[in-house]
Amino acid sequence: MTRFRFFRSIFPQLMFIVIFFGILINLSIWAFLRFSTEGAPRRFIPVYILKMNEYIIKDIGVPPDTVKARNLAEDLNLNIRFQSHNMNWTTSDHVPKIEELATDDEFKEKFPTTESFRLEYEGRPIYVFKTPLGVFIFATLSSQDFFNPERAIIIIIILVSIIFIPLYFLLRWLFSPLRKLTYAVEQIGEGKYDTDVKVKRRDEMGELADSITEMASKIKHAIKSKEQLLLNVSHELRSPLTRIKLGLEVDSTKDKINEDVMEMEKMISGLLENYRVESDYDVLKYERVDIAELIEDVISEYTSNERLIFKGTNNRVYINIDPEKVMMVLRNIIENALKYSTDNVEINLNDRYDSVIISVKDKGVGISEEDLKYIFEPFYRADRSRSRKTGGFGLGLSITKKIMDNHHGTIIILSKLNQGTEVILTFKK
Secondary structure, eight states, X not given: OHHHHHHHSHHHHHHHHHHHHHHHHHHHHHHHHHHTTTTOOGGGSOHHHHHHHHHHHHHHTTTTOHHHXXXXXXXXXXXXXXXXXXXXXXXXXXXXXXXXXXXXXXXXXXXXXXXXXXXXXXXXXXXXXXXXXXXXXXXEOOHHHHOOHHHHHHHHHHHHHHHHHHHHHHHHHHXXXXXXXXXXXXXXXTTOOOOOOOOOOSSHHHHHHHHHHHHHHHHHHHHHHHHHHHHHHHHHHHHHHHHHHHHHHTTOOHHHHHHHHHHHHHHHHHHHHHHHTTSTTOOOOOEXXXXXXXXXXXXXXXXXXXXXXXXXXXXXXXXXXXXXXHHHHHHHHHHHHHHTOSSOEEEEEEEOSSEEEEEEEEOSSOOOHHHHTTTTSTTOOSOOSOOTTTOOOSOHHXXXXXXXXXXXXXXXXXXXXXXXXXXXXXXXX
């Protein structure tokens, strides 16, 4: 099992990719050097090489002075063989004999009719000169004369080890956080949301670790909020149901019973609306609306509208919105401002070149910095007292955020405890 897991791991895969492309690069270089130089027409071989070999023959004599020929061969970096009926002398065994060359078709074609010629034998140039007393064979030194296969293999192994062993550990260090990230995701999948991925890195791995930790925290808060909602809903449903049951037994007035029914209806409507705005079937019905007039219509709905101070503009401001949805947004924000503040609530409308900004500002109890992080999450309540005065189920701002997103607008909440809250809505023109 461990063996198969190793081959599925990203580290050997990356090593294989590096090695594979390293081989491709080397093969490309080899092919370029080979095919860009091989196959050149032999007529382009400089004539001076043949002439030089003729002068060498004159200098060392026929048959050759072996001492002089050996010294000259070392100076000129070439090998010489002289072969006749009674002599077969060479500076190196790498120079082929006439019997060996006789197997080559080109040699058969030119020997013995041609006095001097050049041919390729086993990948190296060979120069043949025929004299009355014997045949000279010249072969320039090449890498083949000094190549040691065993030493070359050892050098290659050493070089590959020097390159790829550090590379492997470097890649392993680079991707080492993946194990921690995988373990953290598994823990989150098992419902353990207290996972803290500690990766002290400033690269993408570090950012991913921070994102997973933040995601786990948000999931934990969301689940706790939903659990709290279930408790709240159970309590809120039980309370009016109990009062209705008791009211029926003691013959309470119809208004009292109706008040409890409306409370239940309001809670259920909030739940349905929250999920409806997320649905693909909830299509916005855009209209060109005077936003100042819309705000005034919403303000007129409140009996305590003397606390609502609206500062609009002298000009009409038209934007394309779904008026019913935007009215719902304004109601949610204004109701929160009135609930959590005893002072006046200021509503401002600013008309800009490319946008319209609405701000609702109060001087109420405010919201803590910690609560602001989760204020738009469904079922989250900054006020946990759940008094009947403030009411609510933590759905208003969640619905508001979704409606603003559907309008491609933004909502920003600025707040400090005991200093008040300002909600800023921005609509694009």
